[in-house]
Amino acid sequence: xxxxxxxxxKAYRLANGRxxxxxxxxxLEVANGAIVALLGPSGCGKSSLLRIVAGLDRAxxxxxxxxxxxxxxxxxxxxxxxxxxxxxxxxxxxxxxDESKLAELLAxxxxxxxxGDYPGQLxxxxxxxxxxxxxxxxxxxxxxxxxxxxxxxxxxxxxxxxLLSERIGARKMTALIATHxxxxxxxxxxxxxxxxxxPARIRGALSIAEPRGTRDEILTKLRASAEIYYMIDxxxxxxxxxxx
Amino acid sequence: xxRLISIVLFLALWQIGAxxxxxxxxxxxxxxxxxxxxxxxxxxxxxxxxxxxxRVFAGFSLAMVAGSALGVALGRLPWLDRxxxxxxxxxxxxxxxxxxxxxxxxGGLNEVSALMAIALNxxxxxxxxxxxxxxxxxxxxDEMAQAFAFPRWRRWRHxxxxxxxxxxxxxxxxxxxLVWKIVLVVELLGRPNGVGFKMxxxxxxxxxxxxxxxxxxxVALMMLAETFVLRPAEKAxxxxxxxxx
Numbered sequence: 379x380x381x382x383x384x385x386x387x388k389a390y391r392l393a394n395g396r397x398x399x400x401x402x403x404x405x406l407e408v409a410n411g412a413i414v415a416l417l418g419p420s421g422c423g424k425s426s427l428l429r430i431v432a433g434l435d436r437a438x439x440x441x442x443x444x445x446x447x448x449x450x451x452x453x454x455x456x457x458x459x460x461x462x463x464x465x466x467x468x469x470x471x472x473x474x475x476d477e478s479k480l481a482e483l484l485a486x487x488x489x490x491x492x493x494g495d496y497p498g499q500l501x502x503x504x505x506x507x508x509x510x511x512x513x514x515x516x517x518x519x520x521x522x523x524x525x526x527x528x529x530x531x532x533x534x535x536x537x538x539x540x541l542l543s544e545r546i547g548a549r550k551m552t553a554l555i556a557t558h559x560x561x562x563x564x565x566x567x568x569x570x571x572x573x574x575x576x577p578a579r580i581r582g583a584l585s586i587a588e589p590r591g592t593r594d595e596i597l598t599k600l601r602a603s604a605e606i607y608y609m610i611d612x613x614x615x616x617x618x619x620x621x622x
Numbered sequence: 623x624x625r626l627i628s629i630v631l632f633l634a635l636w637q638i639g640a641x642x643x644x645x646x647x648x649x650x651x652x653x654x655x656x657x658x659x660x661x662x663x664x665x666x667x668x669x670x671x672x673x674x675x676x677r678v679f680a681g682f683s684l685a686m687v688a689g690s691a692l693g694v695a696l697g698r699l700p701w702l703d704r705x706x707x708x709x710x711x712x713x714x715x716x717x718x719x720x721x722x723x724x725x726x727x728x729g730g731l732n733e734v735s736a737l738m739a740i741a742l743n744x745x746x747x748x749x750x751x752x753x754x755x756x757x758x759x760x761x762x763x764d765e766m767a768q769a770f771a772f773p774r775w776r777r778w779r780h781x782x783x784x785x786x787x788x789x790x791x792x793x794x795x796x797x798x799x800l801v802w803k804i805v806l807v808v809e810l811l812g813r814p815n816g817v818g819f820k821m822x823x824x825x826x827x828x829x830x831x832x833x834x835x836x837x838x839x840x841v842a843l844m845m846l847a848e849t850f851v852l853r854p855a856e857k858a859x860x861x862x863x864x865x866x867x
Binding site: 450451459 | 765768770861
């Protein structure tokens with residue numbers, strides 16, 4: 379079933395009493411089984427959108443239909459329970475996870491041997507893997523990823539993205555990935571939604587048909603296809619400026 | 623080890639002080655132990671100590687359960703907090719003696735009034751500590767639990783309780799020291815048995831040997847409870863002390 383997101387209005391009240399409008403007459407349809415990347419500058423409302431879809435924020439006018447069942451979510455911070463070890467964090471999110479599935483999942487995210495570690499003992503990279511593994515553990519119908527690679531160094535970022543790319547194609551699920559990194563979107567998504575500064579508007583959409591596994595080689599070509607929406611700066615790195 | 627030396631030193635000072643002041647002002651440790659043995663033989667020591675400990679335990683549990691529930695509620699519901707907070711502050715600053723007297727006047731000189739008086743004295747302390755704990759609950763983890771649709775019990779057991787446990791343990795530790803002192807006053811004012819009652823009797827007779835014969839084992843018991851029950855419990859309740867790298 380298609381996920382329909384319609385937000386007629388969403389605003390935050392600021393400390394100084396004024397309002398910051400994030401969405402106005404915003405609508406987005408996500409086809410069943412589609413992997414959709416929300417690409418836009420920081421503060422454009424990507425996280426707000428995911429929180430609304432997840433049902434964590436109900437202070438908006440509009441609707442998300444159908445209300446998602448079996449939701450897996452990865453927040454910007456890992457948000458693991460610090461008093462439970464990695465394996466228990468996964469088990470608590472997914473009580474029906476059996477031991478062989480658990481081991482398989484830990485292996486898939488290169489967490490072998492860390493099942494008994496507590497989150498305080500993990501590096502950020504490992505904690506993020508655990509958070510991703512937790513979201514996959516419940517075999518979600520809808521997966522929401524909010525900047526899942528934020529504040530990782532480049533090598534870790536790429537490694538984790540490759541792991542995620544493998545897992546995301548392994549099972550049918552609908553996914554929304556919020557990111558400000560064009561390469562993340564190009565390598566992971568079937569469709570990229572380009573968002574403007576708040577109040578967020580859809581500037582355009584780009585479908586990517588090439589299979590995920592082959593995209594690494596044609597990344598330059600893919601980047602070029604996105605150029606009408608974004609100008610990639612001369613250094614060729616991931617930081618993007620919105621084209622005016 | 624240092625604690626042991628400290629206790630031996632205390633006993634030595636007591637002995638010297640007794641020699642200096644004479645038995646009317648400070649009985650020697652040996653004389654106190656003699657009285658203690660006599661009281662123990664008659665069964666009075668065990669009985670009164672037992673009665674007092676039961677009151678400490680019951681009043682303490684009552685205050686911890688009710689105080690924690692109310693504290694968590696106040697920490698979670700700002701409107702309720704604004705309403706109830708002045709009452710908590712009033713109760714916190716009302717002398718224990720006043721609460722005890724009111725309990726006895728309103729409820730009569732019985733066990734229920736005694737327990738209410740004990741619990742009410744400890745209650746605001748538990749409320750304030752647990753309220754602090756409930757305010758410190760991490761909203762990020764709460765959202766995580768909501769996103770992953772944790773059922774109510776799992777959320778309470780694995781997300782909320784571990785965050786509240788250190789506050790609960792701190793309230794319990796501070797609470798015991800408070801409660802056992804209040805229990806003695808409650809007994810002194812309106813109970814026909816217990817350590818407080820015996821102390822009153824000793825005071826009427828200016829019998830300091832009897833007074834100390836009851837005070838010493840009681841203090842010793844409370845120190846043991848503090849060292850071997852409450853402190854380890856506090857350590858166990860705090861996940862940070864258990865396994866943060």
